Every structure is written in structure tokens, then in C-alpha cells.
Amino acid sequence: MPRFTPPLRDLAFVLDDVLNADQHLAALPACKDISSADLQSITEEAGRFAAKEILPLNQVAHREGCTWHDGQVRTPTGFPAAYAQFKELGWPSLCAPVEAGGQGLPRLAFSLLAEMLSSCSHAFGMYACINHCASACLKHSASPELQQRWLPRLATGEVIASMCMTEPQAGSDIGLVLTRAQAHDDGSYRLQGSKIFASGAEQDLSDNNMHLVLARLPDAPPGSRGLSLFLVPKLLEDGTRNTVFCDGIEHKMGLHGSATCALRFEQAVGWLVGAPHRGLAAMFPMMNEARLFTGLQALGLSEQALQNALDYAQERRQGRAPGSSDTSLLIAHADVQRMLLAQKAWTEGARVFTHWTALLIDVAEHHPDAVLRERTAATVGLLTPIIKGFLAENAQQSLSLALQVFGGHGYVEETGIEQLVRDARVLTLYEGxxxxxxxxxxxxxxxxxxxxxxxxxxxxxxxxxxxxxxxxxxxxxxxxxxxxxxxxxxxxxxxxxxxxxxxxxxxxxxxxxxxxxxxxxxxxxxxxxxxxxxxxxxxxxxxxxxxxxxxxxxxxxxxxxxxxxxxxxxxxxxxxxx
Amino acid sequence: MPRFTPPLRDLAFVLDDVLNADQHLAALPACKDISSADLQSITEEAGRFAAKEILPLNQVAHREGCTWHDGQVRTPTGFPAAYAQFKELGWPSLCAPVEAGGQGLPRLAFSLLAEMLSSCSHAFGMYACINHCASACLKHSASPELQQRWLPRLATGEVIASMCMTEPQAGSDIGLVLTRAQAHDDGSYRLQGSKIFASGAEQDLSDNNMHLVLARLPDAPPGSRGLSLFLVPKLLEDGTRNTVFCDGIEHKMGLHGSATCALRFEQAVGWLVGAPHRGLAAMFPMMNEARLFTGLQALGLSEQALQNALDYAQERRQGRAPGSSDTSLLIAHADVQRMLLAQKAWTEGARVFTHWTALLIDVAEHHPDAVLRERTAATVGLLTPIIKGFLAENAQQSLSLALQVFGGHGYVEETGIEQLVRDARVLTLYEGxxxxxxxxxxxxxxxxxxxxxxxxxxxxxxxxxxxxxxxxxxxxxxxxxxxxxxxxxxxxxxxxxxxxxxxxxxxxxxxxxxxxxxxxxxxxxxxxxxxxxxxxxxxxxxxxxxxxxxxxxxxxxxxxxxxxxxxxxxxxxxxxxx
The missing domain is CATH 1.20.1410 (I/LWEQ domain)
Known part of the structure; x- marks a missing residue:
């Protein structure tokens, strides 16, 4: 089984020596008590949990995948129990607002958690981190009442969120969405239509799902300016089943443990999030978080692959390096050094990039100086497509090199490295x-x-x-x-x-x-x-x-x-x- | 199902307009009667056979893979029947020497066939083309008597060759091979040891296998200068079973239809090919052919992916290109044009590169001018690692871009594009x-x-x-x-x-x-x-x-x-x- 050791030394270097994270947090009233030691202990705990509880599930998840039967999804062996523990330990509430029952920790804490989880299981991390993204959306866009009803459930993890944008005819071009919504007397809405590629939108880790759905109101103008955002739970607040159904899951190149669902809304009950026809703007905080999360997945996957490639290069003997009288370790060969250094450069670079941006998000949210807040938010806006677009592509290179270090053995399933390559291939595709x-x-x-x-x-x-x-x-x-x-x-x-x-x-x-x-x-x-x-x-x-x-x-x-x-x-x- | 249309127009352009293949062949006494029309008809026939008989098996082969039970390998549904037809139509004898019952066509003919087969099924092409590589080895290195016994069987396809080099401890460093060979009274040898990663070394397409095995004689010096090459058939000439056994097959990232075998030699009967301790030199013609074939696989896989990405870009509408009043086809978008042009540049470039080199091989073999023959052979020697190392890497880029054109749909198995990416990943690993x-x-x-x-x-x-x-x-x-x-x-x-x-x-x-x-x-x-x-x-x-x-x-x-x-x-x- 591939191993994973939380990269605590490099994380301490990044947070303390490169970014001076604690000093930046000290300037933020909401985070001023977070010390370097606090960040370290969050990292250690997250790393321990991920390595001990999640990593052992990852290869099994790749082999088993998710299964769908009659509208129900079964996630891989061990996922439900691991998620129960994840909830139990309070991880979903890490950065949730205190008033919603959360721990109110800085965004940086989520960044560290997401790196660890993504290193150990891309698929499990998808279920575990999506509520963070959905909370950002609700905090930004939902009415206080809707926030009050749903933010606490996202914080406990008792509900798992999903992002429902894509339809068969509407991928990158979200303006082509056909799902319709109609106002109902009681202030709620009824949704009719179908969505695809909704990750984790049906699963057996939690009883309830909370879908955030882009749909069109009757008077909507055409295109993306005519979309509105709706919150559509699987179970309504009185416990009755809403009329949203999972019609199947995709068979994918990788990321088998994450259920990629097709959903059907049959006059499903929902609530408007944000203003009518402003759905895209309302959804954007979630999308942005998902894009930053993709960067963390790129980092996490690259790190696991790097660790195992490095191990292999330090165990396996082939060929004789110049000046050596006996067969050398792979790592003694210039070409293997090249491949390892490239992986390290991409991976460690991605670590500074993602956590630095997380820190900027904290500044943009919590700094007392409004001008600085605004300027930093704009910087984050600029960095978001770079994190998503650049780091996801770099991860393809990095993971491919990790596989290459294993030679022919990298092509064999057993080694575990091919799974990481296949899982990571989605990073340049989803979330834009x-x-x-x-x-x-x-x-x-x-x-x-x-x-x-x-x-x-x-x-x-x-x-x-x-x-x-x-x-x-x-x-x-x-x-x-x-x-x-x-x-x-x-x-x-x-x-x-x-x-x-x-x-x-x-x-x-x-x-x-x-x-x-x-x-x-x-x-x-x-x-x-x-x-x-x-x-x-x-x-x-x-x-x-x-x-x-x-x-x-x-x-x-x-x-x-x-x-x-x-x-x-x-x-x-x-x-x-x- | 992905489609494949033989790229006849581009092939005619490459052979006639760029390379003037027929003029070059006309200078070679052995090939002087091969006209441009002959080359075209070989391409047409090979393309028709591959597209009609082989392509439909490819996705099935990916899903089913090969299975191993008690020493026997079962290839995917349809492979045995297709191979029977392949033999029946005389394809294995295309470039085999006339004196061995072959058609004696130029090496270029094999290059064209291999492109077509690789486009339609990388896995099937592995079984179908290996005899060409093994023949090169026997022609170069085996005694006349051994040639006489085995070249005709390779030409009919009744036996399928395999290359047995790798052992668990000996990959890139072939000098670490431990398999031993001992001379027997009757001039044959007995082999003892194990090999891995032997493609098609056990299969149900032909009754017999012919293994070319690197092993060590008792008095061998250590390292790669102590290796000798042996021909070890599965069935001996009297029809009795030789003591070589398949202990299992690998579960790989892709190329599922090709059985990657672990072999065990238990005092198996074999014959020396070439001189004692000169096994690497004796094997090299096979390895070189296999490396050139890898370039053709890179070409073939890229071509199929390109055709399907181009179709998708011409069918699917998303977004609005500048100046368009309605939703545009994907191909109208600059970024999609970029991805398609890059694929075309790599693929069409690889086509000229591989077939040009095939033509040089014909010159090196058949030109009346010995100086030119030698110089051209040296050029081929220079081009071989470039074809293998450069084209295999370019194919990774090209195939990844093809998948990217499909967006999220490229990540779904159904589309068929992820199979090509997975199959092709081996190209930078095997054969060096x-x-x-x-x-x-x-x-x-x-x-x-x-x-x-x-x-x-x-x-x-x-x-x-x-x-x-x-x-x-x-x-x-x-x-x-x-x-x-x-x-x-x-x-x-x-x-x-x-x-x-x-x-x-x-x-x-x-x-x-x-x-x-x-x-x-x-x-x-x-x-x-x-x-x-x-x-x-x-x-x-x-x-x-x-x-x-x-x-x-x-x-x-x-x-x-x-x-x-x-x-x-x-x-x-x-x-x-x-």
C-alpha cells in the first residue's frame, strides 16, 4: 500500500518561515489568538486522522468504486464509518462560523485539512470538504433565515452539500441550463429538470443531501443572466423525502470512490438563494472555493505520489551511476534526480501557493482595514484561476513523473501510483x-x-x-x-x-x-x-x-x-x- | 463507440508528396516493383481490416481484459477470431522474407499496417506485430538452421513471439538477469528462472509461443556482457509441451487486452541465438524494432483520439465565439482550436517521422550502394531512440489534449477516450x-x-x-x-x-x-x-x-x-x- 507521512516539516517551514502565518493572523481580530503552535497542532491532528483512517481506504475505493441501485448510492467499504468519525471529531465545523456552531478557525485551517485529506484519498476528501464550499455560498448569498436553518447542519456534517450546475447540454456554457423553477405560495419553489456530474449528490455517509441548484425562473432572460440559485434538500425539514432522485452514477477514469451523480428534480421543493436571476453571482463563492480546493487536491495528490516515488528511488537498485563500483540506488541516477526534483518543485511550490492564498482569504475577510480587505480580495480573485488552472496542470506533470520513477512497475495497479494519476486527471476538467x-x-x-x-x-x-x-x-x-x-x-x-x-x-x-x-x-x-x-x-x-x-x-x-x-x-x- | 477512419489522404500525402516513397523504393532492387498504388492498396486493405474487424473489439477488451487461470490466458472476446482472420489474410507474412514463405514487401508496408492496427487496438496490435520484431532478431542473429525452422512459423502467424528480458530485480538494468541456461548434449540448452512483463507470452490466439529469452550460461561474466539469447518455444517441434509456464498476468493501468505475463522456466528446452554471451547484441534487432513500433503505437493512438476529439468539437455546441450571435460549435473556440492543432501537429508529424524512418530501413537493407547502406543504418540507429523517447512523450500530450477537448465527458469511460490515454501511458515505460x-x-x-x-x-x-x-x-x-x-x-x-x-x-x-x-x-x-x-x-x-x-x-x-x-x-x- 502506498504510504503517506504528513509533511509536517515542510508545512512548518511554509507557515512559519516563509509566510509568517501567525503574524498575519495576529493582525486579524477574529484570528488573533491563533498561534503557530495551534496551526501546527491542527496540521498534526488532520495528518494523523487522514493517514490512519483515510489512507487505508483509498486503494479499496479505487477497486470497488461506488455502486448505484434503485436510486441509492453505496460508497466504498469504510467510507461511511470514516465519515462518522470525521464528523465525531468535529472536522466539518473547523472554519464554520461560531454562530452556526462552528469553531470559527481561519480559512488557513481548512486549507491544511484539505491538503491532508486530498493526499490520502481524493475521493473521500470530496465528500468531506464540499460543505466548506457550500457554507461560503450560503454565508455570502443566502437570507439570514436560510443561513440559520442550514449553516449549522453543514457545520456538523449531518448533511452533505452538492453543487448542481451541469446538464447534458450545459457544461462550460452554464447559460444553456434548462432546469426550471416556479414560485410556490409559501415562499418556496418547485424545481423540474435534470443535472449531471453532481459529485456526492447521493451517498450513504449522511442521511441528508443539500443540493445547490442552478435553475431558471419563468420570467428569466435567456443565457447565464437568467439563472437563479436554489437550495434543494433531499430530506425536508419535517423529515419527508423531497422529490429529487438519483438516476445513476458515472463510470469514470478515476476518482471511483466519489459518486458522480445524475439527479432528477420532479417538482422538488427548494428555496431561493440570493436574488432572482442572480444565481451565478450567488453560486460564485462556492465555485471559487471549489477551485481553490482543486489546487489543494493537486497538491495533496502530488505529495502522496512524490513520497512513494522517493521511497522507491531509495530502495530500488538498477544500473550503475558514474563513479559507482556496484549497482546503484535509483536516486543516484541523474535522470531520476531530475524527475524527483521536478515533483518536489511543483509540489512544494503548490504548498506555498495554496496556503498563502488561504491566508490572503483570511486577511480579505477579517482585516480591520477595509481598503486592505478589498485589495486583498481582488488579489484572491486574480489568484483563483491561476491556482485552479496552473496547479491542476502541473499536477499532471508531477504525477506522471512519479509513475515514471517506478518504470514498468508504475503501470501495474498494485503499486498504487496509477490510481493517483487517474484520480488527478479530473483536476483540469471539473470546476471549469x-x-x-x-x-x-x-x-x-x-x-x-x-x-x-x-x-x-x-x-x-x-x-x-x-x-x-x-x-x-x-x-x-x-x-x-x-x-x-x-x-x-x-x-x-x-x-x-x-x-x-x-x-x-x-x-x-x-x-x-x-x-x-x-x-x-x-x-x-x-x-x-x-x-x-x-x-x-x-x-x-x-x-x-x-x-x-x-x-x-x-x-x-x-x-x-x-x-x-x-x-x-x-x-x-x-x-x-x- | 469511438470511430476510426483510415487517414488515407494524409498517408498518400506523406508517402507520395513528402517522402516520394516509390522513387526511393525504385532504387532498391528488392523493392523496385512497389508502386505508389501498391503502397496505397496495402494501406487501404490494412485500414479496412483494422477499422472493421479490430476497432469493435477495443472497448470490450478494455472492459474485459485478459484472464488467467491455471497457467492459461484467455484474451478478450473476439481476439482469437480476429487473429485467425489476420493470419488467414496473410498479414503476418507481409514483410517476411520470401524464402521463409513471406511476401517480402518493404519494411514500410509493416509501418503502415502497424499504424492502422495501433489506431484500432493497441492491445491487438501487440500480438499482431511482435512476430515482425522477432523475425528481425532471428534474421540478424540466429543460425541458418534455426531461421529455417522458425522464420516460416513466424510468417504464418501460427506461433506468436515474445520478448523475455525483464525479471523482478532486472528492469532497465538488464545486467542483473538471473535466469540460467545450461548446455545439453544434443546442442540444445535447458533454462531455469523467471521472467516478468513478457507481453503476449501466453495467449489463446495461437497454439504455440516462441519466447526469446535472455539468460546466463555457467561461465558467463557478470553484468550485461554475460547474457546469452535463447529461443524457447512453448510447444517443441514434436508437439510436446515445453516446461515453460505462465504463473500469472499483471493488472495494469491500461492495455488490458494484452496479456503481460510472468513466466517460469523449469529446465525448459531452448536453442542459442547468436554467440554465447552476446545475447544483448543478438536481441537488439528485436528491441530496435520494438522501439520503432512504439513510435507507431504513439502515432496510431494519437490518430484515433484526434479523430474523435475533432468529431466532438464539430458536434458539440457550448459558449459563443467572438462575432457569433448564437451558441457556437466547440471548434469555433480559440482554446479548442489550440488543442486540436497541437494534436494534429504531433500526430501528423509522427506519421512522417515513423514512415520516413521505415523507408530509411529499407534503404539500409536493400540499397546496392554499401556505403549508403551503412550510413543509412547509422541514421536509423540515431533516429530509433528519438522515435521511441520523443514520440512516446508527445503522445501523452496529444492524448491528454484529446481527452481535454471532451471536457468532463472525457473523464467518463463511455466516451472511450480515457482508454486511449491509459493504454498510451505505457509507451514511455516499456522497451526502455x-x-x-x-x-x-x-x-x-x-x-x-x-x-x-x-x-x-x-x-x-x-x-x-x-x-x-x-x-x-x-x-x-x-x-x-x-x-x-x-x-x-x-x-x-x-x-x-x-x-x-x-x-x-x-x-x-x-x-x-x-x-x-x-x-x-x-x-x-x-x-x-x-x-x-x-x-x-x-x-x-x-x-x-x-x-x-x-x-x-x-x-x-x-x-x-x-x-x-x-x-x-x-x-x-x-x-x-x-
Whole structure:
């Protein structure tokens, strides 16, 4: 069985040495009592629970999958018991508001929990973390009364939320949704229609499901501006069964333990969340959380794969490395070092990226300075499609390299590594494909405000760099400004073009470059944090510097490729025929 | 069910317009009567057979897989009947020597057949094509008597060959093989030991198997120089059962229809192929054919995926492209165009690359000029690790993009696209991982002869370019020389370093750059061949130019990334710790 050891050392390094998380939290009245030790103990507890209770279920879940019979879904062996324990231990309430019975911990705590769970079982993590995303939606968009009724149940985990957007004809283009809703005398609504790809929308971990459903009111304008959001529980508050039915589950390439449901609403009772026809805006906080969660899944899956690839490279002997008189460990070979360093660079980079963003969310929510709150929220808005679009793609590379370290044995199910590759393949597809993220970044976040928000972020990066002692920067003193300058010059070029078609073409390479710019900044900060102890011969910190150098010299130059590609984009619509 | 239409138009373009295959064959006495029409009819027949008889079995094979019971392997439903038909139609004898009952057609014919079969079923193609690889081995290495006994059976397909190299402790490092062989009085040998990862080494398509087995004679020196090659049939010539047993098959990520067998040799009877202790050299013609075949599998799988992604993009409507008043087809979106063009660039490029190399093999084997034969054989030796290492990696990208075009639906088994991704994942692992190919290229083929052979190839490319009218080159007049100059300058740098460790580190980025150099040359030739008709408004040829431009401007710049990475390789052994 693949192993998982919570990466406590790297997490402590990221939170304490790179991000100074406790100092940032201390500035937030709602979180001021959260110490570094508190964060560490949350991580330790989450890691212990995930490694002990969840990891052993993961391969079984891959083999068994979920089963559907007559409207009921059975999750894999052990999932219901593990979820009961998860509830029992209070994990669903971690970041829920105190007034809803939650523990009111910072968003960062969820980020740490989600990393651990995703490392141990992508599928279990889907059920366990969705309530966090749904709570964000209700807190932002639902009436106080609806919040009062449902937030506490999300916090206890007695109900499991689901996001019901997709229909067979409406995927990336949510404006094509056909599900209809009609007002009822008592202030509730009746929903009629079908949804697909609703993760965990029917399951046997909790008695109740709470669907958040996009549907159309009778007077709705066409397209995505005519969608409204509804809360549709499986069991109504009096315990009666609502008329929403699960008609089947998908057989997928991976993520077998997570039930991907087709739902049918037959005049199902629901309540409006947010204003009529403003469903997309009402849903967005959930979608954003789901996108950030995808980044954490990318991180978690990459970490498990990396740990096992590293073990294998340290156990298995094949071939003779130069200078060796006997058969060498795999890790002695340059090509295996390359594959391990690339995995470390993507994975550890993703760790700083996701938890840094979690901390920004806390600042955006809780900082006393309203201007800073607003500015930070805009930064989070900018970073969200990058986390989703960039980290999900990087995870494909990272996991594929982990499998490659195992050679032919990586292709055999038994090793467990192929499951991680298959599970992770969904990351670039759900919650908006990579192409959708790229468009969101360039056409909705960067170009409309003339890159103002982007430039704020870049200025902050320059500011950090200006305050750093160059002797601890190990090459970043030139690589970081070069990377940021490239991003700014391409942004300027696209702003000047004022051409939507050109921007659409440019969006995917642009996303890659923007992602690298953020990662370069965070690897520069990691380098800076590791350098003093590396200078005192700490092997662990030397390893961090070597990984940073690998990222800087071997992976970051992808921006040269992407920039050349972006600058040479065709000016006409290409002919594509067989 | 995914569809497959034999890409006859593109094949005719490649063979007739780009490669002038018939002219090259006309210079070879053994092939001089093969006309362009002959090649076309082989392609048509192979394509028809594959699409009609093999394609319908492919999804079933993925679901059912092979089963093992008590030493017997059952292949998926329909495989035995299809193989019977394959034999009946004479396909196994296509390129077998006439004196062994074969049709003696050029190697190019096999290349065309293998592409078609691989497009329709990677798994079936494994059983169907292995005899070609084994024949190459026997023709090169076996005694005339052994050839006489076994080549005809390989040509009829009544026996299916297998390559038995890997043991649990001996993967990439074949020198660790423990299987032993002892001479017997009658000139035969007795083999004792175990092998794993032997594709098709037990099956129910043919009564007999012919294993080519690496083992160690009693007086063998240690390491790979102590290996000898043996031919070990399942049924001896008198019909009695040899003592070789299949102990099980692997459960793999994909390629379920191909039985990956564990074999046990219990004093099994075998015959020496080639000289004692020269087993690796004796096996190499088979391994080289298997590596070239892997390139054809990369091509075939990418083609099927591309066809289905293109269909989907032309059927499915989502979102509104700029300037459109209604919901657009997927193909109208810039990001989908990007994904389709990248697939076309990789796939069509691989087609020229693999069939061009097949033609070179024919020249190397049959040309009357011995100097040219030798030089061409050396070129094939140089191209073999590039085909294996570069095309197998490109296929991962291409297939992943095909899945991505389907969005969430690509992740669902039903669509059939996830099978192709899973099947193809083995391509970078078997027959030598990508890392092994990279080492073979740089440390065995390029550096030892001071890049002499590489420079011959590059000179030929320059020569072609010098003879081409620039008006039909569409940018290649600068891009190709730049690419070749980059490859030469990096090669020069590595030659001057004279540092094995540095060369090992550099080998993977070097492989990518070398691969692009070859592909750039072949896309330049494709551009040149398509340009005149594109100028006369042929849409198909315009599409070819657009794909070439996409490759040149969007994919080829990967060399900027790889070159920067290669130049910045670390000078010390990195610390890699958790």
C-alpha cells in the first residue's frame, strides 16, 4: 500500500518561515489568538486522522468504486464509518462560523485539512470538504433565515452539500441550463429538470443531501443572466423525502470512490438563494472555493505520489551511476534526480501557493482595514484561476513523473501510483477546465481593469524583493524581476491589441506565464527563508535550495516557450480538417 | 463507440508528396516493383481490416481484459477470431522474407499496417506485430538452421513471439538477469528462472509461443556482457509441451487486452541465438524494432483520439465565439482550436517521422550502394531512440489534449477516450523508458563518434533546404536552420565538457531538442509539399500549412525552454530529502 507521512516539516517551514502565518493572523481580530503552535497542532491532528483512517481506504475505493441501485448510492467499504468519525471529531465545523456552531478557525485551517485529506484519498476528501464550499455560498448569498436553518447542519456534517450546475447540454456554457423553477405560495419553489456530474449528490455517509441548484425562473432572460440559485434538500425539514432522485452514477477514469451523480428534480421543493436571476453571482463563492480546493487536491495528490516515488528511488537498485563500483540506488541516477526534483518543485511550490492564498482569504475577510480587505480580495480573485488552472496542470506533470520513477512497475495497479494519476486527471476538467480558467484570468480579471490589480500584486512582489538581502536570494535577484517584467510586457502587448480573439488565443500561454510569475515569487521567498539555515549546513534547508534552483533553472524557463508561442499567435482562423 | 477512419489522404500525402516513397523504393532492387498504388492498396486493405474487424473489439477488451487461470490466458472476446482472420489474410507474412514463405514487401508496408492496427487496438496490435520484431532478431542473429525452422512459423502467424528480458530485480538494468541456461548434449540448452512483463507470452490466439529469452550460461561474466539469447518455444517441434509456464498476468493501468505475463522456466528446452554471451547484441534487432513500433503505437493512438476529439468539437455546441450571435460549435473556440492543432501537429508529424524512418530501413537493407547502406543504418540507429523517447512523450500530450477537448465527458469511460490515454501511458515505460532512450541517444549514439553521424544527418537537412524554393517554405527558411544550429551548439558544448555526469543530466532535455530538430525538418518538408496546392486554394493543403505553422510557432519553441534548462544544469549532486 502506498504510504503517506504528513509533511509536517515542510508545512512548518511554509507557515512559519516563509509566510509568517501567525503574524498575519495576529493582525486579524477574529484570528488573533491563533498561534503557530495551534496551526501546527491542527496540521498534526488532520495528518494523523487522514493517514490512519483515510489512507487505508483509498486503494479499496479505487477497486470497488461506488455502486448505484434503485436510486441509492453505496460508497466504498469504510467510507461511511470514516465519515462518522470525521464528523465525531468535529472536522466539518473547523472554519464554520461560531454562530452556526462552528469553531470559527481561519480559512488557513481548512486549507491544511484539505491538503491532508486530498493526499490520502481524493475521493473521500470530496465528500468531506464540499460543505466548506457550500457554507461560503450560503454565508455570502443566502437570507439570514436560510443561513440559520442550514449553516449549522453543514457545520456538523449531518448533511452533505452538492453543487448542481451541469446538464447534458450545459457544461462550460452554464447559460444553456434548462432546469426550471416556479414560485410556490409559501415562499418556496418547485424545481423540474435534470443535472449531471453532481459529485456526492447521493451517498450513504449522511442521511441528508443539500443540493445547490442552478435553475431558471419563468420570467428569466435567456443565457447565464437568467439563472437563479436554489437550495434543494433531499430530506425536508419535517423529515419527508423531497422529490429529487438519483438516476445513476458515472463510470469514470478515476476518482471511483466519489459518486458522480445524475439527479432528477420532479417538482422538488427548494428555496431561493440570493436574488432572482442572480444565481451565478450567488453560486460564485462556492465555485471559487471549489477551485481553490482543486489546487489543494493537486497538491495533496502530488505529495502522496512524490513520497512513494522517493521511497522507491531509495530502495530500488538498477544500473550503475558514474563513479559507482556496484549497482546503484535509483536516486543516484541523474535522470531520476531530475524527475524527483521536478515533483518536489511543483509540489512544494503548490504548498506555498495554496496556503498563502488561504491566508490572503483570511486577511480579505477579517482585516480591520477595509481598503486592505478589498485589495486583498481582488488579489484572491486574480489568484483563483491561476491556482485552479496552473496547479491542476502541473499536477499532471508531477504525477506522471512519479509513475515514471517506478518504470514498468508504475503501470501495474498494485503499486498504487496509477490510481493517483487517474484520480488527478479530473483536476483540469471539473470546476471549469484549464481553458475556462485561462479566460477568466485574462479576459475577466486582467484586461478589464487595465491590469491594475495585477500590477498591485507585482508591486508587492518587487517590494518584498527590494527588502531582501541579496546574499540569501541565490539567483532570484535576477530571475524574479525578469519573470515579472516578461509578464508585464506581454500584458501590455495584449492590452494594446484590444482584440478579444487575440486575447482568447493568448489566454492559455498567458495563464502558464502568470502561474510561473507567482510561483517564482514564492520560490524566491522559500529560498530566502531557507538560505540562513542552509548556510549553517542544515541538509534539509540545502535540499530546499536545490529544489528552488531546480525550479528556477529547469521548470521556470517554460516561460520562454510560452512567451515565444504567445507572441507568434496566428492572425487568422486556422483551417482544421482531417 | 469511438470511430476510426483510415487517414488515407494524409498517408498518400506523406508517402507520395513528402517522402516520394516509390522513387526511393525504385532504387532498391528488392523493392523496385512497389508502386505508389501498391503502397496505397496495402494501406487501404490494412485500414479496412483494422477499422472493421479490430476497432469493435477495443472497448470490450478494455472492459474485459485478459484472464488467467491455471497457467492459461484467455484474451478478450473476439481476439482469437480476429487473429485467425489476420493470419488467414496473410498479414503476418507481409514483410517476411520470401524464402521463409513471406511476401517480402518493404519494411514500410509493416509501418503502415502497424499504424492502422495501433489506431484500432493497441492491445491487438501487440500480438499482431511482435512476430515482425522477432523475425528481425532471428534474421540478424540466429543460425541458418534455426531461421529455417522458425522464420516460416513466424510468417504464418501460427506461433506468436515474445520478448523475455525483464525479471523482478532486472528492469532497465538488464545486467542483473538471473535466469540460467545450461548446455545439453544434443546442442540444445535447458533454462531455469523467471521472467516478468513478457507481453503476449501466453495467449489463446495461437497454439504455440516462441519466447526469446535472455539468460546466463555457467561461465558467463557478470553484468550485461554475460547474457546469452535463447529461443524457447512453448510447444517443441514434436508437439510436446515445453516446461515453460505462465504463473500469472499483471493488472495494469491500461492495455488490458494484452496479456503481460510472468513466466517460469523449469529446465525448459531452448536453442542459442547468436554467440554465447552476446545475447544483448543478438536481441537488439528485436528491441530496435520494438522501439520503432512504439513510435507507431504513439502515432496510431494519437490518430484515433484526434479523430474523435475533432468529431466532438464539430458536434458539440457550448459558449459563443467572438462575432457569433448564437451558441457556437466547440471548434469555433480559440482554446479548442489550440488543442486540436497541437494534436494534429504531433500526430501528423509522427506519421512522417515513423514512415520516413521505415523507408530509411529499407534503404539500409536493400540499397546496392554499401556505403549508403551503412550510413543509412547509422541514421536509423540515431533516429530509433528519438522515435521511441520523443514520440512516446508527445503522445501523452496529444492524448491528454484529446481527452481535454471532451471536457468532463472525457473523464467518463463511455466516451472511450480515457482508454486511449491509459493504454498510451505505457509507451514511455516499456522497451526502455524515456530516460533510457535519452541516454542511448546522447551517450551511445552522439557523443562517442564526436557527433559525426548526427552531423551527416544535419548536413542532409541543410542540403534539402538549400535546394528548396523559399517561397514554399513559409517561415522554415529561418526556423529550421535556427533549430539545427541550436542542436549543434549544444552538442558541441557537451562534447567539450567531456563529463559523463553532465551528459547524463543533459540527456533528457537533449532528446527533446533532437526530436524537435527532426520534426522541424519533416514539417518543413511537409510544408514544402503542401504549399503549391495550398496556393491554389486547396483547403486540405491550407490546413496542412496551418498545422505546420502551429507546430513551428507554438510547439517548436519548447526548445527554448529545454536549451535554457540544459545550459543551466547544476554542477553538484542535489540534496533530495523529504
Amino acid at each position: 477546465t484549464t481553458g475556462i480558467q485561462a479566460q477568466d484570468l485574462l479576459l475577466r480579471k486582467v484586461l478589464p481593469d487595465q491590469a491594475q490589480q495585477l500590477n498591485v500584486l507585482i508591486s508587492e512582489m518587487h517590494e518584498w524583493l527590494a527588502g531582501a538581502d541579496p546574499k540569501h536570494l541565490h539567483g532570484w535577484e535576477t530571475s524574479l524581476p525578469e519573470t515579472l517584467a516578461l509578464l508585464q510586457s506581454l500584458t501590455q502587448m495584449l492590452l494594446e491589441q484590444q482584440d478579444t480573439m487575440a486575447a482568447l488565443q493568448a489566454s492559455t500561454p498567458y495563464l502558464r506565464i502568470a502561474g510561473h510569475a507567482v510561483l517564482a515569487y514564492l520560490w524566491a521567498r522559500s529560498t530566502y527563508a531557507a538560505s540562513p539555515q542552509a548556510a549553517q549546513s542544515s541538509i534539509w534547508h540545502q535540499g530546499k535550495l536545490d529544489t528552488a534552483t531546480y525550479y528556477r533553472t529547469q521548470l521556470l524557463p517554460e516561460i520562454l516557450h510560452q512567451a515565444a508561442a504567445l507572441r507568434a499567435l496566428p492572425t487568422h482562423t486556422p483551417v482544421i480538417v482531417e | 523508458t524515456t530516460g533510457i532512450q535519452a541516454q542511448d541517444l546522447l551517450l551511445r549514439k552522439v557523443l562517442p563518434d564526436q557527433a559525426q553521424q548526427l552531423n551527416v544527418l544535419i548536413s542532409e537537412m541543410h542540403e534539402w533546404l538549400a535546394g528548396a524554393d523559399p517561397k514554399h517554405l513559409h517561415g522554415w527558411e529561418t526556423s529550421l536552420p535556427e533549430t539545427l544550429a541550436l542542436l549543434q551548439s549544444l552538442t558541441q558544448m557537451l562534447l567539450e565538457q567531456q563529463d559523463t555526469m553532465a551528459a547524463l543530466q543533459a540527456s533528457t532535455p537533449y532528446l527533446r531538442i533532437a526530436g524537435h530538430a527532426v520534426l522541424a525538418y519533416l514539417w518543413a518538408r511537409s510544408t514544402y509539399a503542401a504549399s503549391p496546392q495550398a496556393a491554389q486554394s486547396s483547403i486540405w493543403h491550407q490546413g496542412k500549412l496551418d498545422t505546420a505553422t502551429y507546430y513551428r510557432t507554438q510547439l517548436l519553441p519548447e526548445i527554448l525552454h529545454q536549451a535554457a534548462a540544459l545550459r543551466a544544469l547544476p554542477t553538484h549532486t542535489p540534496v533530495i530529502v523529504e
